[in-house]
Amino acid sequence: MEPLAVKIRPKNLAEFVGQEHLVGEGKPIRIAIAQKHLFSFIFWGPPGVGKTTLAKIYARALNADFHELSAVSAGKDDIKKIVESGGELLGPRILFLDEIHRFNKAQQDFLLPYVESGKLTLIGATTENPSFEIIPALLSRSRVFVMHSLSDEEMKKIIKRTGFKLKKDALDWLIGMSGGDARQAIAMIENTAGLYKEITLLNLKNTLQSKFLRYDKKGEEHYNTISAFIKSMRASQPDAALYYMCRMLEAGEDPKFIARRMVVFASEDIGLAQPTALVVANAVFQAADTIGMPECAENLAHGVVYLAQAKKDRSAYDAYLLAMADVKEYGNLPIPISILNAPTKLMKDLGYGKDYEKYTTKSLLPEKLKNKKYLKK
Helix, strand or coil, X not given: CCCHHHHCCCCCCCCCCCCHHHHCCCCHHHHHHHCCCCCCEEEXXXXXXXXXXHHHHHHHHCCCEEEEEECCCCCHHHHHHHHHCCCCCCCCEEEEEECHHHCCHHHHHHHHHHHXXXXXXXXXXXXXXXXXXXXXXXXXXXXXXXXXXXXXXHHHHXXXXXXXXXXXXXHHHHHHHHCCCHHHHHHHHHHHHHHCCCCCHHHHHHHHCCHHHCCCCCCCCHHHHHXXXXXXXXXXXXXXXXXHHHHHHHCCCCHHHHHHHHHHHHHHHHHHHCCHHHHHHHHHHHHHHHCCCCCHHXXXXXXXXXXXXCCCCCHHHHHHXXXXXXXXXXXXXXXCHHHCCCCCHHHHHCCCCCCCCCCCCCCCCCHHHCCCCCCCC
């Protein structure tokens, strides 16, 4: 029996919801489909936002010989079989590789010549930053399209398409719980419908506690569990942090994903209170990258306990957020002339760098912001 998400999957752009920056009028994917432009690209974004669906719409529009693999379970032999598959091709041969970040360097190196020669057109999908996970040679031959979490209104349109009617409280809760992940919302509706006669708020909550929506290595509870992991370290609870770490590893999570979040946490939450936390977190990431599972689990555990027990100070991160907010609000405000670079005589004559003091206590912020204090220390 087909899952509900597959049954209601859009078959063309007219049915597709979301990602207007890619599929709206005059946007790149719409243009590529209209012009039947064949090229390799990678969709980067959170789960359940339409990466697979949009890849299939694109391939269908180009009458492609479409092959779908998951990097979690696929290997070199699977790629070779696709390339060597017989029969006359009516259109281009497209490989959709889900979770492409799970392919290691050797596997990506193996894939590269087929993409270079045009034997395969690659469409990758990843929840991780391609800059870190995709080899430069493969990345340079592909465009990267960023996809965003679906808005509440977009989620409502997709939920309506399931054919199930939800009261406002149930609908609002489902949208909030899903966090812009349409696949998770559809799965919740399908599983609730399988357990109960009505899809009410209570029944949805009960279903969430059931066995149907556990964390798995394909990421249904991916962000819920990593959130619990981070919040446990933030609360200085090493036992809880270790538990969620183990839960992710047991489910097949990439240890580098966990380690990368630890690097972010070291600066965001520990920051100035214990600067060596960033050194430790980076060392853990390097260990996860070079050693791999199962041995690197020991390095992860070491790092998790260290970060959880470290003193916390978010002042640097909070200051960054405040400064970024002003940059976005005010744009490029004039820099004080005393700290402008003066490489030419004309610039010196205009006063660039005049009265510059190395250790001045005067504000060096733009005039409009000169009284601002971002770092609350």
